[in-house]
Amino acid sequence: MNKKKYLTIAKDVINLEIKALQKLKKNINNSFNEAVVHIAKCPSKVILCGVGKSGLIASKIAATLSSVGTPSFNLSAGDSSHGDLGSISKKDILILISYSGQTNELKNIIQYANRNKILLIGIVSKKDSILYKASDIKLLIPRVLESEGIVPTSSTIAQLAIGDALAIASMKYKKFGKLDFKKIHPAGSLGAQLKTVEDIMVNGDKIPFVNENTKMKEALKILNKKNLGILIVRNKKNKTLGIITDGQIRRYNQKKLNLLSMKAKDIMTKKPIGIEKDALAAKALSIMNNNKITSLCVYNKKSKMKTDGVVHIHHILKTNIS
DSSP, X not given: OOHHHHHHHHHHHHHHHHHHHHHHHHHOOHHHHHHHHHHHHOSSOEEEEESTHHHHHHHHXXXXXXXXXXXXXXXXXXXHTTTGGGGOOTTSEEEEEESSXXXXXXXXXXXXXXHTTOEEEEEESOTTSHHHHHOSEEEEOOOOOOBTTTBSSHHHHHHHHHHHHHHHHHHHHTTOOHHHHHHTOOSHHHHHHTOBHHHHOBOGGGSOEEETTOBHHHHHHHHHHHTSSEEEEEOTXXXXXXXEEHXXXXXXXXXXXXXXXXXXXXXXXXSOOEEETTSBHHHHHHHHHHHTOSEEEEEBXXXXXXXXXXXEHHHHHHTTOO
């Protein structure tokens, strides 16, 4: 077969899937809203199940729901009739996925859900099917053309899309934000990009504080001990007044001024640039790059004048944030 023919096949498959998604988009109705509210308010688990390709889609949707704050898992349709139905409780929500809605392996699960009054959401394409009729909430997937007329492609892409839409909509309903997302994605590049300033800053005794009236002779000892290349200058009320960098100190030495007898307030840069502790570390890096500095004072919402921590550019780079 000519290589150009393969490209035509690829485009034909994708076009069929695009048409399936367009039909799905037009088909979304208030049943979707109802499903979202129930999923978001579910006091227990959301359990998904399908057979064959639909089972693989169910597994992916369960993983996506779990990743955005809705505890979910995939139930094996084959194993469910051999004891695994016991993993479903009355407070759970059951989502069954089947293009035809007539799959034999799902019949026992449907009966179990109806008999025990477990909320059943059906993702199905045939209105005259067992699944459609038995579902408490019916999410109708439009009938679509499959690749070569038989291979589940357009139908599975539609199932996957509505599952993703349910996950994102329920996430929005629950106001599940970036900080929540970070808590359950601590590893990998996602976890790194979602780290906050508070996650990586130094605090407590590690902060190089000096009083505004401290002589630089003593201040330099603190600078060397804390090893951050800066000093945070504050007053008796612990309010931050300024910052002294090792670069400033070098410049004063080059001018041959009597640095050691000077006070911290005499050489500090007033009103140092700061950042809120809940801000993303990536934002801190951006601020540093834009202002050509290497450290930021970290504060909380209650008081910008009080330094709760210090974040250095090296702390950020160590976490692979860019």
